[in-house]
Amino acid sequence: MDESHAYKEASPILSDFPRFEGPAEPIDTWRPTPQPWNIPRLNAILFLLTLLTTTMAGADSAGAFVTVRAPLQSLINLGAGLSFSIPLMAILLAHEMGHYLASRRHGVEATLPYFIPAPFPSLFFVGTFGAFIRMKTPPRTRRAMFEIGAAGPWAGFAVAMVAVILGLKLSKVTPLDTSAGGINLGNSIIFWTVSRVVLGVDPNMVNVDLHPIAFAGWIGLFVTTLNLLPVGQLDGGHVVYALLGGRVHRVVSRLCWAGCALMVVVPYALGYDFWFGWLIWFVLVFFLGLGHPSTVDAHTPLAGNRRMMAWATVALFILTFSPVPVSFVAPGPSQSEPQQQQQEPAQSPGISVMLRLPAAAPAAAITRGLLIKS
16 A cells, blocks of 8 residues: 555555553564665755854844844854754754654654744844645654654753753853843743752842753754644644643644644733734644644554653643743833832733843834734
């Protein structure tokens, strides 16, 4: 039977096979065909361009602007952006190579990562739209689908955690003062916990001048969240399909898709802050598709350690999730005002932490297209 046909829709022949009921997965005697190692020119060019745009974005947020009108000075200024671009590129590369290496292990033909540079780093303040690989052949089993889908988020998460811990150690903690306003980076459970341990103080009660390495790590955790959304053919969709099967995946995918819209509509109706990006994802996911193609063997479930790892991956999504990833805090009372008034902005609903981005980060550039303040 043509595997690509089975990948698109479940075969009636396959559905006649008895479902596996045993405590462990059957032994797969199929062996993959070795794939050659080479780096296509397009992949290399896109990687270098993305390294350039992320470095420009890091330099721009540090106040070391890059412009064609002063090429020599701009070349010097690029050095100020490397502390942001290098850890960010390492996180993205680890994520995509996790997918790629898992694909090779299971004999799935896949491309090397395609990085996507952002054309205007001063506007798209991280300098990139991410990266992706393309699978040319389908995974044969749900076990292979799970390992390929989960390998990327876990690899990227591991590097992001190193960046967060190192960057927080290099960050500057100052007394809480909201008089100047700033950018509020939404807190996930794991980021708040790590911040509390590394900084030694409650991060909600202080200002943190976030080091570029820590900011890159925060973005890495956010990328992990977005990829683990349990919808369609995102990494989280692969995990849910492998863990619970196609029928449950369809239900979860549609609920998650609707949830993206509700995370904008409900806070807006109640007068709370929200992230407009969820509405963008609502539209994007619809066009990408809510369904999931069937593996060649669609019935054999995950078992043993892989099933436990699949649930751990679901937990990773919960731990890294932030309902309002980015918001703008308007200038508040000056330090001469009563202390109670100064601390009022810290009493906002949900888990949040005042994390100022690298010095001179333009608030307008960061919030443009990302946030609607209710």
